[in-house]
Amino acid sequence: MSSQVPKLGQAKTVARALAGLLSLLTLLGGSPAMAQFNEVDDLAAEQAKEKQELEKMKQELRSIKGEVNDAMRSMSELTQTMQERPMAGAGQAVHEVHLFAKEKDIDLGGGKKAHCLTYNGQVPGPEVHLKEGEPTRIVLHNELTVPTSLHFHGLVLPHTVDGLPRAGTAATKDSQPKSERYLRPGEIYAYQFIPTVQASGYYHPQVMHLKQRDLGLYGAVIVHPRLNSRSPDQELSLFINKVTVAAGKESGQKAQDVLVINGKTAPHIPAIETSPGKRLRLHIFNLSDQAVPLHLSGHRLEVVASNGSDPLEPHVIRDTVNLNPSDRVVVDILADNPGVWSLASDRPNQVSDKEGNFPSGLAVVFKYKVQ
Structure with missing residues (x-):
């Protein structure tokens, strides 16, 4: 018994010392080693939280992407439907x-x-x-x-x-x-x-x-x-334009600008044919960069409309119509003078080539069919 008393007293002394040391550490904010453990735990928790948030954002982005793709498909289907659906004017x-x-x-x-x-x-x-x-x-x-x-x-x-x-x-x-x-x-x-x-x-x-x-x-x-109420018997569109012919490497021909009517130059423009008593309507468009005075021999030109105007009443009568660049005009012609005539520009340089050869450019035959 006597030998155990000192040991018990020593244990109590050690316990009191440890308690005091722990109190001191608490006052000082904990030991460095324990502080480090706490920081590691906090960092791990924060990283785990951030990972969860990132995963949530990825899920939201995937959801948004899916919604956008669905919307795009719907728009595509709607566009296709709009293209294919019957238009207004049932029947x-x-x-x-x-x-x-x-x-x-x-x-x-x-x-x-x-x-x-x-x-x-x-x-x-x-x-x-x-x-x-x-x-x-x-x-x-x-x-x-x-x-x-x-x-x-x-x-x-x-x-x-x-x-x-x-x-x-x-x-x-x-x-x-x-x-x-x-x-x-x-x-x-x-x-x-x-x-x-x-x-x-x-x-x-x-x-x-x-x-x-x-x-x-x-x-x-x-x-x-x-x-x-006044439909013409014949209707034809004439486009005046200037086309560039490329230089010929083999022939040695130089590049040149050629005036054409409906893609052809005189005398290769198809003739305009009509019959006596017929009313012919011409829609004439000047897409060239030159003013063109257009004249039909043996006939008069009844100007129906000009440059998008409403039909002119009364109609204007001309033997020559002047078309500036980008002008367009609608004329009626009463076929009352049988024969072979020309619808051509009144400017010499527009009905011949650079060498002066006639016909070339803006000249087309206007003739009556043989009965």
């Missing part, structure tokens, strides 16, 4: 025309050829005849290697139709993006509209692609009145 058939923009070498006549941009492989493109109130769908196929677009010159249409198929971007010279609207190569777009006013217009690329018009992308689009 009316839709007048549908397909235009294929493509490159092609065009024979201007007399061995002269030019590399052109064409609609459906021809210059000008197909004539499109519509009626007021007729549901219309013009489908443009871009088979060019560059973007293109479509504008209906002379028709009053909503901005969502007239040459603005979609929005994109194209870099300017200083590499800054700018707003652009076009069909990229290989794209197809359907322009749907209902013409409400009669018009003598033409289709061609929009202003950002206007150079393509000079290279051959144009064609007539004529809107006829719903009720037409």
